[in-house]
Amino acid sequence: MANxxxxxxxxxxxxxxxxxEAVTAARAIADATGGGEVHAMLIGAPGTAxxxxxxxxxxxxxxxxxxxxxxxxxxxxxxxxxxxxxxKAGGYRAAVFSSSAQGKDLxxxxxxxxxxxxxxxxxxxxxxxxxxxxxxxxxxxxxxATLTLTGSPAVITLRPGAMxxxxxxxxxxxxxxxxxxxxxxxxxxxxEMVQGSTAKLDLGDAPVIVSGGRxxxxxxxxxxxxxxxxxxxNAAVGATRAVTDDGWRPHSDQIGxxxxxxxxxxxxxxxxxxxxxxxxxxxxxxxxxxINKDKEAPIFAVADYGIVGDVLEVLPxxxxxxxxxxxxx
Amino acid sequence: xxxxxxxxxxxxxxxxxxxGPDGKWVDETGLKFDxxxxxxxxxxxALQINEKQPPGExxxxxxxxxxxxxxxxxxxxxxxxxxxxxxADAVPADGFAIATALAAELKDGGYDLIxxxxxxMDTQHGTVGPMTATLxxxxxxxxVSKLDIGAGKGTxxxxxxxxxxxxxxxxxxxxxxxxxxxxxxYPALKGIMAAKKKPLDVRPAQLGPVHLTVTKMELPADRKxxxxxxxxxAAVPELVRLLRDEAKVL
Ligand SMILES: Cc1cc2nc3c(=O)[nH]c(=O)nc-3n(C[C@H](O)[C@H](O)[C@H](O)COP(=O)(O)OP(=O)(O)OC[C@H]3O[C@@H](n4cnc5c(N)ncnc54)[C@H](O)[C@@H]3O)c2cc1C
Ligand SMILES: Nc1ncnc2c1ncn2[C@@H]1O[C@H](COP(=O)(O)O)[C@@H](O)[C@H]1O
Numbered sequence: 001m002a003n004x005x006x007x008x009x010x011x012x013x014x015x016x017x018x019x020x021e022a023v024t025a026a027r028a029i030a031d032a033t034g035g036g037e038v039h040a041m042l043i044g045a046p047g048t049a050x051x052x053x054x055x056x057x058x059x060x061x062x063x064x065x066x067x068x069x070x071x072x073x074x075x076x077x078x079x080x081x082x083x084x085x086x087x088k089a090g091g092y093r094a095a096v097f098s099s100s101a102q103g104k105d106l107x108x109x110x111x112x113x114x115x116x117x118x119x120x121x122x123x124x125x126x127x128x129x130x131x132x133x134x135x136x137x138x139x140x141x142x143x144x145a146t147l148t149l150t151g152s153p154a155v156i157t158l159r160p161g162a163m164x165x166x167x168x169x170x171x172x173x174x175x176x177x178x179x180x181x182x183x184x185x186x187x188x189x190x191x192e193m194v195q196g197s198t199a200k201l202d203l204g205d206a207p208v209i210v211s212g213g214r215x216x217x218x219x220x221x222x223x224x225x226x227x228x229x230x231x232x233x234n235a236a237v238g239a240t241r242a243v244t245d246d247g248w249r250p251h252s253d254q255i256g257x258x259x260x261x262x263x264x265x266x267x268x269x270x271x272x273x274x275x276x277x278x279x280x281x282x283x284x285x286x287x288x289x290x291i292n293k294d295k296e297a298p299i300f301a302v303a304d305y306g307i308v309g310d311v312l313e314v315l316p317x318x319x320x321x322x323x324x325x326x327x328x329x
Numbered sequence: 330x331x332x333x334x335x336x337x338x339x340x341x342x343x344x345x346x347x348x349g350p351d352g353k354w355v356d357e358t359g360l361k362f363d364x365x366x367x368x369x370x371x372x373x374x375a376l377q378i379n380e381k382q383p384p385g386e387x388x389x390x391x392x393x394x395x396x397x398x399x400x401x402x403x404x405x406x407x408x409x410x411x412x413x414x415x416x417a418d419a420v421p422a423d424g425f426a427i428a429t430a431l432a433a434e435l436k437d438g439g440y441d442l443i444x445x446x447x448x449x450m451d452t453q454h455g456t457v458g459p460m461t462a463t464l465x466x467x468x469x470x471x472x473v474s475k476l477d478i479g480a481g482k483g484t485x486x487x488x489x490x491x492x493x494x495x496x497x498x499x500x501x502x503x504x505x506x507x508x509x510x511x512x513x514x515y516p517a518l519k520g521i522m523a524a525k526k527k528p529l530d531v532r533p534a535q536l537g538p539v540h541l542t543v544t545k546m547e548l549p550a551d552r553k554x555x556x557x558x559x560x561x562x563a564a565v566p567e568l569v570r571l572l573r574d575e576a577k578v579l
Contacts, residue, residue, distance in 0.1 A: 074494075076469070101489040105471045108424070108456040112463035117425040117540035120454045133544070138453050139355060140342045145452075146545035147422060187468035187502075191484075192495040202490035208578070241508075251474050251509045252488040257342060257450070258366055258508040266578040276343055283552065287576040289568065295557065302552050305571055309561035317562035321569045325579050 001034040002093035005153070007083055008040045008055055008063075009102055012072075015051050017205065018098030018158070020058050020165030025125070025158050026096045027059030027168055032127035033093055037061035038170065041086060043079055045072040049174060056172020058165055065176050070183035073190045074102055076109065081181035084113035092153045094132065099157035100204070111155040119149040119156040124163075132156060140257045140280040160204045161263065201236040203255070208266045211238035211255055211282070215271015215292060215311050219248035224315040225270055231322040238262070240278050256281035271311040274299025291315070330385045330441045330478070332375040334409070335431055335461070336368040337420070338393060338400040339451040346548070353543050364391075364400040367446030369513035371506040375444055376408045376514075378478050386410045388438070392430055392534050393420045406516035406524035415534035422543045424456035429537030431457065432464035442483075445505040447472050455505075462503035470496055474509030 006026035008019035023040050030036045040060040042048050044067060052063040066082055087095045087110060095114075097107035099121040111118040119125075122134030132154045138145040149156070203209060210232070212225040222237070229235035239249040241256060255262055257277040267285035272278060274290070274297055282288070283302055290303035291314050300306045307314055340346075340360040349356040364372070372389065379385030389404040391397040392415040401412035415430050435443055443465075445458030455471075462469030474493075475486035483502060486509075487494045516524070558564045558571065573579040 080463070101472070101487075104455055105459060108459040109463045109469070111425060111456070112428065112460040115425075117423050118456055118460075119541060120424070120456050136453070137549075138546070139340070139346055139451055140453075142342070142346050142548070143348070143355060144547045144549055145543050146547075147541055148544045149541045151540040188470055188496050188498040190494050190496050194486075194493040194495065195491070204490055250488075250493075251507075252491070252493060254508070266572070266576070280342070284549070287572070287578055288552075288555070289572070300555070300557065302555075304552075304555040304576065305568055306555060306557045307559060307561070307564045307568060308557055309564070313562050314565065317565045318568070321565050322579065325569055325573060 001036045003036040003090060004030040004038050005087050005090060005092040005095040006038055006040045006060070007095070007097045007103065007106065008042045009098055009100060010042060010044050010048060010051060013045065013047060015054055016100065017165065018100045018103065018160050019055070021158055021160065021163050022096045022098050023055050023058045023060050024166045025163055026094070029094050029096065029127055029132070036093065039064060039090060041066065041083055043071050043082065045069055052172055052174050057167055057169050059168040059170050060172050061170045062173050062175055065174055066179055067176070068179050068183055073193070075183045075186050076105055076188060077186040078179050078181045078183045079106055080109035080113060082177070082179050084110045085180035086177065087114050087153055094154040094156060097155070097157045099159050103157050107155055107157045114153060116153050116155050117149060117151060119147055119154065121157055121159050122162065123159050125156065137261070141261060141283060142280070201234065203236045203238055203253070203260050203262050206234060206236035207264055208232045208235035209238045209262055209264045210235050210268045210270065211240070211272060212243060212270045213240040213272030214242040217312070221312060222248060224312065228268065228315055228319045228322065231319045231326065233326060240272055269299050269303070270315060272299050273297050274302065330379060330382060331388070331439055332378065332385065332442045332444065333388045333390055333435055333438060333440045334368070334371045334375050334404070334444045335390050335457070336364040336372065336400055336404055337446070337449045338362050338391060338397045339365045339449060342450050348546050348548060352545060354546050362396070362399065364403060365446050365450045367448065367506055367508070370508065370511055371444040371446055372404045372407055372409060373511040373513040374476060374506055377511055378442070388413065390415065390431065390434060392427055393417055398529060401529055402524050403516065405527045406520040407514055408520060411527055412529040414529065414531045416531050417534040417536060421536060421539045422452065423539045423541035424454050425460055426537040426539045428457050428460035428464055430534040431461045433535045434532070435461065435465060441500045442478065443467070443501070443503045445503065447505050447507045458503060458505035465503070467501055467503050468498045469503040470498055471505045472507045473504050474507045476504060476510050
């Protein structure tokens with residue numbers, strides 16, 4: 001009956017949803033392998049221990065707290081050394097991370113430090129005997145690969161949003177641990193954090209994404225996209241590469257083959273042609289709406305609902321209608 | 330500056346993929362291949378650094394069967410000085426096995442900077458770069474969208490969810506390249522001719538043990554064809570009704 005390790009990501013003193021997803025996944029692995037314990041690691045600035053009870057609510061038997069003033073920010077080398085030290089010492093069956101921006105950076109380092117192979121960015125997984133079997137989109141999301149990882153510890157990362165956090169109260173006994181590498185010794189130093197222009201909701205978390213393309217004609221017209229996003233209230237703003245290339249939006253807003261890959265409940269494509277590289281990033285959205293003046297635009301082939309027309313006229317009308325629908329609801 | 334760029338040969342992602350007869354990979358017959366997108370950006374980034382601050386050498390490294398030599402020649406036709414093939418019958422799915430072989434090759438190479446793509450377009454794993462860096466004990470910055478290399482140190486911008494970080498690091502270092510750093514140049518005819526004569530060493534890959542395998546590859550279900558709701562702002566009420574009553578997203 002082996003225990004399972006989960007890395008609980010926090011930022012600015014708050015837990016991120018991927019932390020609860022990782023703990024939920026670790027709980028599922030522990031339960032599938034005979035009911036071992038889940039040990040969740042929290043790294044942050046002094047005071048981070050206050051987040052431990054939320055992890056206990058989601059199935060952590062033990063919460064390992066590592067506090068240091070420098071951990072107000074992510075310090076890759078220190079975080080990796082500390083997580084690896086614990087994973088090695090704990091003899092875990094598996095170590096679960098999120099494939100968030102931080103987890104994507106952290107997990108492969110930890111895997112290499114403990115000498116383990118890694119199953120990355122799974123959208124679902126099952127435990128099958130000694131193996132963990134996970135699915136993961138491949139070939140720019142045009143295929144779905146099933147991957148089988150054997151050996152222990154199995155390091156896996158979980159795509160944000162792929163698993164809903166589940167309440168499952170456990171003791172959540174707090175243990176403290178010093179950093180395995182003094183952050184002062186880290187060679188890579190974060191000099192500055194730049195808040196993105198869409199500081200509100202991240203593309204990976206937003207249930208609705210309103211995305212704009214070159215059909216908006218100029219950067220200023222992105223206001224119309226932002227207005228629609230604001231009318232939904234739970235929306236983030238995305239963009240095509242044509243738009244990020246022109247500097248209308250930051251690269252971090254780009255959706256597609258070489259940008260972010262998203263699966264919101266609703267994706268609204270405004271003035272986007274639907275190039276294969278853009279579709280690679282959004283085709284797994286649940287519902288897709290396209291607004292384009294060209295009725296032959298390839299985006300209509302993947303859209304559930306289309307409006308043929310000028311985005312500059314349709315968007316304000318849609319924004320008003322969504323506001324009304326939201327007010328009525 | 331001596332820069333290594335690790336490049337992977339992958340199929341052209343505009344292809345219409347079919348699943349191969351073993352059900353575990355795409356059918357590669359008839360596909361065109363090239364180096365993976367981000368790896369092309371990484372090669373371009375290396376060339377620009379060495380053009381701006383000569384003298385320098387850009388070495389491209391690919392692990393795989395002999396066909397990977399095409400990707401190495403392509404990078405050399407863009408301007409890389411030499412290529413190394415780490416020969417293996419096939420490229421394993423296990424990123425740690427690949428990282429082990431790349432680290433063995435890079436360890437005593439005397440590189441100031443080692444570049445990777447943010448992820449390979451076929452596997453979409455994004456693990457080989459940071460794993461290799463960790464095995465080499467080198468500072469590592471992943472998913473970099475802006476890169477400045479100065480004397481003995483570098484500055485990079487990393488995109489996070491809804492934010493970005495500006496980081497500083499000493500050389501030698503490992504950096505994985507995202508979009509935003511550089512778009513690859515097209516090789517000129519002169520470059521293509523020159524590349525044929527550039528050195529390409531072939532050595533056996535010292536792969537690590539393989540624990541991760543692809544056991545199935547599938548095509549996702551096609552989206553069912555949608556419909557045009559109408560034209561112009563007049564179609565908005567019907568769209569909103571459908572979003573509310575049918576799609577239930579409002
Ligand atoms: C290796 C590689 C990687 C790439 N990665 C990405 C990626 O990650 N993401 C990405 O998005 N692209 C990517 N691209 C680029 C992609 O091929 C397209 O060039 C890009 O997606 C086009 O963006 P767009 O739809 O905004 O512009 P366009 O293709 O120019 O389309 C504009 C659309 O707006 C419509 N339009 C114009 N005016 C109006 C109006 N007034 N009202 C309504 N509609 C209007 C037009 O009919 C047209 O369909 C990549 C390309 C390559 C080669
Ligand atoms: N077979 C390979 N040969 C050389 N470099 C590789 C190989 N596989 C992966 N890489 C490098 O590692 C990066 C990330 O690959 P991956 O972890 O598979 O997404 C790629 O963009 C390449 O830079």
